[in-house]
Amino acid sequence: MRYSSQIKPISYLKAHAAEVLATLSEGREPxxxxQNGEAKAVLQDVASFEETxxxxxLLKVLALGHQxxxxxxxxxxxxxxxxxxAKRAAG
Structure with a gap:
């Protein structure tokens, strides 16, 4: 996934918030x-956030198991x- 096409200034977000939210939900790309030419935040749809x-x-559980x-x-x-x-037989 190339993030270079998914970079917008905060002014774009302010002016097109509804459109941005719709695009996030449909495309599922962050x-x-x-702000002032520096990356400050990443927006993503809720479903993608939950999956992440x-x-x-799961990765944390695997890491704990490895430890x-x-x-x-x-x-x-x-x-x-x-x-x-034994537990099953007793229960």
Whole structure:
């Protein structure tokens, strides 16, 4: 994805807010907003934002799992399965 075509000054956002929001929802591409020639913010539609947050949460879970593996916090699969079967039988 090339962001260079999705860069607009803040004055454009102020003058075309409804159009910008419609474009964000339809195209699902983020829009970089500049102020005084510098990138200051990125706008994106809510669905894309939610997807990004879910992806970040999954990546965090993976990273935590990797840390556990690196620290040697492991249990044999047979032990875990036996514990789950015992819980199921007791419940």
């Amino acid at each position: 829009l970089v907003i500049t 947050q879910e992806t970040l949460a 556990d593996v690196a620290a040697g916090k492991l249990k044999p699969v047979a032990d875990v399965v036996a514990r789950l079967r």
